[in-house]
Amino acid sequence: MASRDPDDRPHVLVLGAGYAGAHAASAARATGVRVTVVDPDGLHGFLPRLAAVAAGRLRAADAHAPLDALVDVPVLTGVAAHLDVAGRAVHLEDGTRLRYDAAVVTTGGAPASAPVPGVDVHAWQLHTPAHALALRAELRTSDRLVVVGGGATGVQLAAEAATVRPELAVTLVEARDRLLPTEPRHLGRWVTRLLERAGVEVVRGTAVDAVERDLVRLADGTTRRGTVVWAGGWQAEPGRLLPGAALEGGRVVVDADLTVPGHPRVLAAGDLAAHRDVLGRSLAMSAQTALQAGAHAGRTAAAIATGDRPGPARLFELGRVVDLGANGVARIGPLSIGLGPSARLVPWLHRAIDLRHLVKLGGPVVALRHTPSLWPTSTDEPEYGPLRAIG
Numbered sequence: 490m491a492s493r494d495p496d497d498r499p500h501v502l503v504l505g506a507g508y509a510g511a512h513a514a515s516a517a518r519a520t521g522v523r524v525t526v527v528d529p530d531g532l533h534g535f536l537p538r539l540a541a542v543a544a545g546r547l548r549a550a551d552a553h554a555p556l557d558a559l560v561d562v563p564v565l566t567g568v569a570a571h572l573d574v575a576g577r578a579v580h581l582e583d584g585t586r587l588r589y590d591a592a593v594v595t596t597g598g599a600p601a602s603a604p605v606p607g608v609d610v611h612a613w614q615l616h617t618p619a620h621a622l623a624l625r626a627e628l629r630t631s632d633r634l635v636v637v638g639g640g641a642t643g644v645q646l647a648a649e650a651a652t653v654r655p656e657l658a659v660t661l662v663e664a665r666d667r668l669l670p671t672e673p674r675h676l677g678r679w680v681t682r683l684l685e686r687a688g689v690e691v692v693r694g695t696a697v698d699a700v701e702r703d704l705v706r707l708a709d710g711t712t713r714r715g716t717v718v719w720a721g722g723w724q725a726e727p728g729r730l731l732p733g734a735a736l737e738g739g740r741v742v743v744d745a746d747l748t749v750p751g752h753p754r755v756l757a758a759g760d761l762a763a764h765r766d767v768l769g770r771s772l773a774m775s776a777q778t779a780l781q782a783g784a785h786a787g788r789t790a791a792a793i794a795t796g797d798r799p800g801p802a803r804l805f806e807l808g809r810v811v812d813l814g815a816n817g818v819a820r821i822g823p824l825s826i827g828l829g830p831s832a833r834l835v836p837w838l839h840r841a842i843d844l845r846h847l848v849k850l851g852g853p854v855v856a857l858r859h860t861p862s863l864w865p866t867s868t869d870e871p872e873y874g875p876l877r878a879i880g
């Protein structure tokens with residue numbers, strides 16, 4: 490029998506190399522279809538490690554890896570600018586046109602815009618390794634840090650900074666009356682205790698009214714001085730790729746098989762999409778949700794590309810791990826961890842989950858290569874190169 494030109498194989502195009510994109514590419518590749526990933530810099534980001542990079546505990550290189558070092562797929566560097574559904578093609582910003590038989594959009598989210606004067610000008614952000622490095626450099630010359638937002642990102646940054654730099658005065662401000670507001674109350678109480686034990690001043694129930702240079706003004710009339718980091722939430726970015734798509738809480742509504750309604754060859758997964766678990770409950774934007782949904786979307790896209798009927802996604806609420814570096818809190822099903830000595834287990838749990846994610850993508854050798862060292866490593870990396878510009 491004559492061998493087929495591999496380029497004749499049905500083509501799955503994955504847009505984005507984050508948690509959802511990496512698992513979509515890996516799952517589609519396993520079915521034998523041709524897979525191409527498009528990402529602005531071809532890097533897979535380990536976003537939960539960014540707080541440790543900003544504090545100086547991990548290297549920037551620990552917070553990302555080239556996707557093609559994790560999954561054996563071609564990765565094109567470029568920004569997807571337009572989806573031509575009728576022509577089954579994606580146009581990149583540089584003018585390249587890529588045809589697909591099925592496309593998986595996993596372009597993630599961005600910090601939620603905050604209607605607070607001064608945030609855009611005076612506050613730092615934390616969502617790329619470049620942000621983390623710039624913030625680390627700033628903190629070396631600062632003696633105070635004010636983190637706004639008591640969700641996982643804010644809590645992680647405040648704890649890592651206070652632990653790695655005990656001489657830094659750290660304040661965490663949360664408008665609601667508790668930290669980790671999307672989690673059960675007891676996790677918020679436990680994490681508050683861990684932060685206060687690390688020396689963090691925790692201010693709850695008071696919104697930030699304005700941000701000025703190295704200063705926040707709180708609704709209770711008080712101010713806090715220091716380098717200001719805004720960690721006030723995250724939102725999906727359906728943007729120009731899926732204009733007109735129905736949204737739920739800013740995230741793209743998807744059918745049970747993760748296709749975008751009205752577009753049977755286009756799927757959305759990860760932070761971008763409004764995912765539900767098997768019981769129909771809304772799933773949070775998280776790495777766990779993104780990697781489950783990405784894997785399903787990859788398999789489904791391969792089925793669509795080869796003319797098979799896709800099945801519904803079966804996604805699960807697996808819990809939440811908030812790793813503070815030296816300790817942390819976690820929820821796995823009905824089990825909560827983080828009270829007393831159990832808090833010290835959480836960084837190990839995070840490490841095990843990270844390892845599992847990497848083993849699934851590239852096997853044990855890849856997993857060990859991209860897991861941060863257990864021993865202290867120098868984080869002096871002023872010449873560190875392959876990072877996109879801050880923005």
Ligand SMILES: Cc1cc2nc3c(=O)[nH]c(=O)nc-3n(C[C@H](O)[C@H](O)[C@H](O)COP(=O)(O)OP(=O)(O)OC[C@H]3O[C@@H](n4cnc5c(N)ncnc54)[C@H](O)[C@@H]3O)c2cc1C
Nearest residue numbers: 505507508509528536537569596597759760774775776779
């Ligand atoms: C600081 C921080 C800490 C976090 N901590 C935790 C935690 O402890 N636990 C947890 O579960 N979750 C955590 N999260 C959330 C978690 O990282 C996200 O839910 C997860 O990354 C979502 O995966 P994703 O693949 O949907 O998107 P992302 O991981 O954001 O990946 C999207 C990818 O798409 C690319 N892209 C964007 N636009 C385009 C385009 N036009 N064309 C091509 N590519 C594009 C981006 O460059 C990126 O590589 C944290 C997030 C942050 C920022």
